[in-house]
Amino acid sequence: MAETTFQFAPISPVNGYHDDNYWLWCPSITQGPDGTWHLFVSRWPKTLPFHPGWLVASEVIRATSDRPEGPYEFAEVVLAKRGAQYWDGRSTHNPSIRCHDGKYYLYYMGSTHPLEEADHTLTTQSAQCIVARSMKRIGVAWADRPEGPWTRMDQPILTTQPNSFYSFLTSNPAPHIHSNGEVTLLFKAREYEGNTHGSMSIGIAKADSPLGTYQVVKDTPIFSTDLFGEIEDPFLWMESDGFHMIAKDMSGELSGQAGAGIHAQSPDAQSWTLSNPTTAYKRTIEYNDGTSRDVGSLERPFLHIENGQSKFLAAAVSNGTINFTDATKSWIHVIPLMNT
Template identity: 55%
Template sequence: MFGKLLPAPMDGGFRMENYWVWCGSVIRDEDGRFHMFASRWPKWLPMHPGWLVASEIVRAVSDTPEGPYEYQEIVLPTRGAEYWDGRSTHNPHIVKHGDTYLLYYMGSTHPLPEPASGEGFGLDDPRCIVARANKRVGLATSNSIFGPWKRAVTPILPTRPGHFDSFLISNPAPCMHDDGSVLLIYKARQYEGNVHGNMTIGAAYAEHWSGPYRVISDKPVFPPGKIHIEDPFLWHTKDGYELIAKDMDGHLTGEKHGGIHALSVDGLSWELSANPRAYSRTLRWEDGIIRTMGNLERPFLLFQDGVPTHLFAAVSDGKQGFSDAKNTWNMVIPLTT
């Protein structure tokens, strides 16, 4: 698997005043600097579900993988309700093939007025319902880490009526192969009225990152009811694939929202590893104090020279997850190699 988790630096990762920050994905550029692509949305909206209607993907930079990362720019801003990703961009995952940077993400839209500061907004708001149903996975490309970024005109993965991914598609987890082909694991829900069905995980494949992407799993790759996970991150090994993800119920690791570790030969048939607990929400920090985070989600491994060196995760300071959180940020945990 990957290395043992070391104490987390107190000032590491990426925070922004007056913003909720989530979904950190990091890559090293040609000059050796580290760029984090992250989601942010204003704190005058609730953390959840504010991201559905106001998230935007930004870029921050650091000279070291630990950070702290300094905000640079908005990468994928809002661009109008008429676009499939016009009202929200979220779940960034940055990779590179050859000379091209590839930014996978979730986008959504809705045709209703945007929320205003001081206005109530929640899960039963029509904007939330429509935006949730419009969640799709997209791809933006650039020949430079600084952009400009060219977005795909349409989502790279549409929903499929009558299947487990008929309602929404999000949380892209791409695994780039040397030949340019991509195995893409994603989160999906089935259509069940204007809410959604149970969370499932699907798999798609493209012979080249430019597409087309086709779903290769007739059924979810993790059996619903047995393996309930979210936020997968996967990588290629000499034996196949490995994956870490959030244990939604705690039945797999003994800790609700802890991390699982799974193995696969082909990316379709997965088994939990002999020691399936990959990480915990309870962490040791560099000041010697052990803290249990309200959330520890969206895990991302930074690989350097083929070796995982750092685990990034979106965290909150709440006692009951993000429902009572005052702050969220992307933290970093160094790994032994």
């Protein structure tokens, strides 16, 4: 059975990936056939505000290292802008890499809008942001190697449905590809409430293959403000006793700290139980110089699992004191886990 609480090993301050010219978020890692480690991450220019700059200007890049902890060096832009006429033409975000049967699948959120480029005055009430938020959808690209080339689809794999809990948007894909190629996918959703959107919830979809047709399998979410509480950024995996999930606790009511991680379990990915203890990790990072830091954000968790054991947690980090709202820098840490 999986550990429900992760113990972080001390790390170097330069661990992971840093770039002072960009906001960085949404990490996932994989090891290529030649032993090189590949980090897929979202970035957008610091000429835009952190939030909501990602909605209108994020792109997915790849960085490499000879060690899973890094430090990583920039390699290339993987999912760039490609025009407002595409569903993912103006922003790509939330990358989550998986390897199955010799192919690499990069799940992500894409969005578009038909308006002018945003600048530093962008707010959540700017027209670009309002349109882009409502256009968020989940897609997948694929390649034979982590280095690409990557094939992008002209349609998302999970769109919205009127009169449903995901009528406004779908995003934050959390896939598990089974040994037979079938996919169980958790996703973040919002529904329309009048002309705007409601609170976040988590839904489940399934497909016969990574590039297959995805169908939402429950008419109700598996997590919501009314069911367990509001969470975000799920990461899904499977062990001998069923499905496991870690996710961001939005309010702190489940973990005791807003933005900390929670752990939950399920036999079928549809009916979930909070683990005991529920808290998977707090926002405290230990460094190898003997110092520790409560970071403003430790989000978009991604577990690297080897031989059934969780070895590393990759996460987006900010130096804010109130979530990322007052952050001046964000970066990626890849943290070894001591209790696995």
